[in-house]
Amino acid sequence: MTAPVTIYVCTTCRRAEDPAEAPRAGARLHAAVAEAANDATDVAVVGVECLSVCKRPVTIGFTAAGKWTYVYGDFVPETAAEGILAAARQYAVAPEGLIPWRERPDSLKKGVVARIPPIKPV
Amino acid sequence: MTAPVTIYVCTTCRRAEDPAEAPRAGARLHAAVAEAANDATDVAVVGVECLSVCKRPVTIGFTAAGKWTYVYGDFVPETAAEGILAAARQYAVAPEGLIPWRERPDSLKKGVVARIPPIKPV
Numbered sequence: 001m002t003a004p005v006t007i008y009v010c011t012t013c014r015r016a017e018d019p020a021e022a023p024r025a026g027a028r029l030h031a032a033v034a035e036a037a038n039d040a041t042d043v044a045v046v047g048v049e050c051l052s053v054c055k056r057p058v059t060i061g062f063t064a065a066g067k068w069t070y071v072y073g074d075f076v077p078e079t080a081a082e083g084i085l086a087a088a089r090q091y092a093v094a095p096e097g098l099i100p101w102r103e104r105p106d107s108l109k110k111g112v113v114a115r116i117p118p119i120k121p122v
Numbered sequence: 123m124t125a126p127v128t129i130y131v132c133t134t135c136r137r138a139e140d141p142a143e144a145p146r147a148g149a150r151l152h153a154a155v156a157e158a159a160n161d162a163t164d165v166a167v168v169g170v171e172c173l174s175v176c177k178r179p180v181t182i183g184f185t186a187a188g189k190w191t192y193v194y195g196d197f198v199p200e201t202a203a204e205g206i207l208a209a210a211r212q213y214a215v216a217p218e219g220l221i222p223w224r225e226r227p228d229s230l231k232k233g234v235v236a237r238i239p240p241i242k243p244v
Contacts, residue, residue, distance in 0.1 A: 008239065052192075052237040061238055069191070070174075071236040114193040114236045115174040116183055117130065 004042055005064045005092045007084065009033055011047040013057035015076075029058045029077035036081040043088050053113055062088055066118050067097030072111040083107055126164055127186045127214045129206060131155055133169040135179035137198075151180045151199035158203040165210050175235055184210055188240050189219030194233040205229055 013026030023031075030047040037045050053059040056073025058080075063069040070091070075084065087108055090099045096118060099108070135148030145153075152169040159167050175181040178195025180202075185191040192213070197206065209230055212221045218240060221230070 046239075048239055050237075052234050059236070061236075063238065063241070069238055071193075071238065112174050114181070114183075115172075116185065116191055116193065116238065117168075117170055119185070119241055 005062060005088050006044045006046055007033060007037075007088050008046050008048045008051065008061035008063070010049075010051040010053070010057070010059040012050040013054075013059055015057045025077045026058045029060070029075055029080060032077055032081035033060075033084055036085045040085075042092060043085065056111070056113060059113065060084060062091045062097065064092065064097060067091070067094075068118055069116040070097065070108075071113040071115070072108055073113045074111045075107065080107070127184060127210050128166045128168055129155060129159075129210050130168050130170045130173065130183035130185070132171075132173040132175070132179070132181040134172040135176075135181055137179045147199045148180045151182070151197055151202060154199055154203035155182075155206055158207045162207075164214060165207065178233070178235060181235065182206060184213045184219065186214065186219060189213070189216075190240055191238040192219065192230075193235040193237070194230055195235045196233045197229065202229065 009030040011026045011030050015025040018025050034045040037043050051059045051071060053073050058075040058077060059073045060075060061071045083105055087105055091097050131152040133148045133152050137147040140147050156167040159165050173181045175195050180197045180199060181195045182197060183193045205227060209227055213219050
């Protein structure tokens, strides 16, 4: 089964306020987004070991066939999960994944790290 | 024809020292990398309108089937083309695109912006 949209969450991301012993912010956000998505079949939540952004924890990504892949940073695990899921669903219905600017939540406007063009079919 | 490795170059990137009238740094780097690659069949050089990194011009990317996609920034159009091409060829032969750290040129070590896991076959 392949969900239409994949949400990547960097499980290695650590935030400055993370206690040394606790699970890292990235791992906590991954768990929170997975819980928010619950049994959804329209998104797959995938933990990734390092998205190489590091300076903007927690980092996430959206990808889907035929769409631009986006990387976003600066998410807080305690509060961001529902917003990420809602944004992933905006992305899912946006042609090529290009959510109109005025419809983007602030977290995507301010948090964008990079984007990659759609992979062309071979 | 699909080359094994695609080099993306952001043609929208502008560097602080760019004169207002001249082609932007991104467009110049795109031209330089395309010229360096010349008739190579092992890389495709693709200009992209904005990779959304903006603060780290010029931004480029490497992508290939089954490999992590990487985004790098901070390239200077006048001098970077040959190094980018050489790095793309290191990437081409590296399993999953993971060039061993000690073999990475400084431009990739310092310039990394983000990476995205290999797209799984559907």
